[in-house]
Amino acid sequence: MAEARPPPLLSAAAIWRVADLLRGGMEPAEYGPVILVFTMLRRLELSRARPARWLDAVARAPDPLACLDRLTNRLPGVVRDIISQLEVMPLARRLARADLLGGLAAHFTALDLSPARHGTEAMARLFEELVHHFADTRRTGAHFTPPEVTDLMVDLVFAPDGPGARHNLYDPAAGTGALLGRAADRLRQRGITVDLFGQEISHRACALCRADMLLRGRAPGQIVCGDTLAHDGHAGRRFARMLSNPPFGLDWRHIRAAIQAEHAQGHAGRFAPGLPRVADGSMLFMLHLVAHMRSPRAGGARIGVVTHGAALTGGSADSGESAIRRYLVEHDLIDAVIALPADMFVNTGIATYVWILDNNRPAARRGTVRLVDATGLWQRALSGGGEKRREMTSYHIDAVLRACTVDAAMDVLLRDGADGAPVAWQVLAHDAPTPDGAADMRRTPFSCLLPGRxxxxxxxxxxxxxxxxxxxxxxxxxxxxxxxxxxxxxxxxxxxxxxxxxxxxxxxxxxxxxxRYFHHPVPLRPLQEIEADLRRSMARLVALMPGGEPTADP
The missing domain is CATH 3.10.20 (Ubiquitin-like (UB roll))
Known part of the structure; x- marks a missing residue:
């Protein structure tokens, strides 16, 4: 069942209208940063109890650049820091040289982008659209976290918590803050309070994240700017709950000396269990998260982290990747791993997985790992961008959550539509009989509980x-x-x-x-059917040869 989405902050058509204003005066690669900057400026001025009119003043000024410079100098220090990180003035100078600054300010002045009307969900969707149209994230491995994946991780990581719970929530690859912000919104609906912490390597993304914290009445200073792996901005702090979608295939050779030096410190550092190959540092983020887990004596910690498939099986037995997985298994830290549907992320179609780590699990679940194959639970994306062609609904998320909390294996019944998308599905216990009326649905394993060793x-x-x-x-x-x-x-x-x-x-x-556990064998075709297909193909080939004569299909 399709779910209603909130109105977009800027529709695709609105984005292209801004791009039309910039065409000829700015490089296409700069369209995204310009749109993000002016969107955030408009949201900041509309967030005040008495909305400001900064952009309107810039649009009306004889010298828009000088006007913008004067206005920014009057703002509070925390806002000036955000504007500096967003590189507003360098972008404004380039816009002014192209005689575009005043017109662009006037365009955004007419838009209602207030945080009261458009929350984190809308900002996340805008970022998704801009990534699709203007950004090349394939090179960096950074990919926007789909909202439904955030919801799934939040529900799994905070499954033990009820109304009134309060935790610090940390993301070491915070990006623009979409994951943290959406998590806070979802938890508030459950009566759970979180204080948000993060770190982000990109100055512009960090500024947008800090601006979002400011709009929420949070402390922007708890979002640190810098390379998380090389310089831990929250060293010494421990967290009860952590969520992250670190870059896939991150090359870390430029910080290899710092990483190897910390690895040599043994358990005094974050990377004692092992080092993955330099071409893919995503598992370094997993070790970083583990190092920040609150101790079991203090109540323990739970982590939700997204990885690609290489994190599960990549590397030989003596590789760093294998050593890291072995450390997680031998220390009983893996609670569950969920395989997500393909084509869920913008600008990548690779297989992705959600890991749930826990260092204080109930006695009944210690020593075991829950695997959930959710690759069959999806619907066509209502508005696909890049390779994002599929999405999960709240019903799919509930099914995964149930599979991760019961102590029995489960199966899923699927009926595929003409385009391959499931048109009907049902999750049931592994030992339950197939219901009447579901004989035409294929039954496959959905979850299993296995000894970690x-x-x-x-x-x-x-x-x-x-x-x-x-x-x-x-x-x-x-x-x-x-x-x-x-x-x-x-x-x-x-x-x-x-x-x-x-x-x-x-x-x-x-x-x-x-x-190994969710192999779905395809029934072999009868030999007579294969032979008939071959004969028909050979007959068509003969008909295409010089001098060949068309023959009827046998």
Whole structure:
């Protein structure tokens, strides 16, 4: 069922009207920053008890640039800091040189962008549209968090909390504050109060986040500007609740020296368990979050973090990625992992997952990990942008939340429409019979509860002489229940007497494979049907050859 959305802050048509004003005077790559800056200025002036008319004054002034400069100098220091981070004056100077500043100010003066009418949801949608139209986030790996993914993480991370609860909420990759702001709004509806903290590397995004905090009556100073991995802006602080969507595939070679130095500190630093490859630092954010968890004695902490698929299975047994996963499993920190539908994010169609980490789980759930395959719960996006073609509804979120809280495996019944989107679905217990009237729906596993140590494995190295005398090495992955020598004696030696087990290269790895538990085999076609298809294809090929004659399909 489609859900009603709030009106957009700026529709796609309105965005392009602003772009038309800028065309010829500004580079297309600057359209997004200009729109964000003037949107935030308009929201700031409308947020006052007595709305200001800064942009109107700029539009009417003979010298718009000088007028804007005078107005900004009169603002409170915290607002001036935000304007400085937004690089308002450098953008304004370029607009003034192109004789666009006054006209643009007049255009935004006529728009009702007040925070009272358009909240965080609307600002998040605007950011999504601007990313789609003007930004290239593929290079950085930064991707806007869809609102429904934020809702899912909030509901899972705050599942143990009831009305009256109060926590500090932290995001180490805060962006423009959309995730923190939407989380605060959703929690307020449940009677839960959160104090917001964050850090963001982009000066402009950090300024927008601080402006959003200011509009909410929060402390902008609790959003730190800087590289979270290289310089922890909240060092020494511990948080009870954390949410984050860190960049996918983040290259960290430019801060490698600082990261390796902290890794060498062992448990005195954040990165003791291991270091992933320099081409993908997303798991460094996971270690950073774990380092900021409130201790179990103080009540513990819960984390919701989005990753791509490489965080689950990437790397060999002796890789940093595997070492990090092994640390999380052996310290019983993984509560659940949820596979999201594809094409949920703007400007990327890769598979994404939500991890829920908890260092103070109930005794009944310790030592286990819940896997949920929610890839089949989606509907067509009402207004797709970039690769965002799918979205989850509140009903889908409720189904995932239920699967993560019950102590039994569950299945899902799906009926696909002509375009592949599910037109009907139902979640039920794994041991429940298929209801009457659902015989035409396909039934697949939806969730399972597994021992955490099931994700551990041994990597065994078998060598044998090559043709040129050099040893040929082959790695085998076997379960922890197998004794290496007994496995080798049974599985390799009878078939290759020259092979040897290199015990010096035996390693323990960790991988969380959804395909292992949620494989959906496609029934094989009958041989006669395949043969008939081949004959028809061959007949058509013969008809296309010189001198060939058309033949009727057999």
């Amino acid at each position: 099931e994700f551990l494995y041994r990597s065994l190295m078998v060598t044998r002489p090559g043709r040129d005398g050099a040893p040929v090495r082959t790695a085998f992955r076997v379960g922890m229940e197998h004794d290496p020598q007994a496995w080798f004696s049974q599985m390799i030696r009878p078939y290759d007497p020259d092979a040897r087990l290199d015990t010096t290269r035996t390693a323990t790895g960790c991988a969380i494979s959804f395909a």
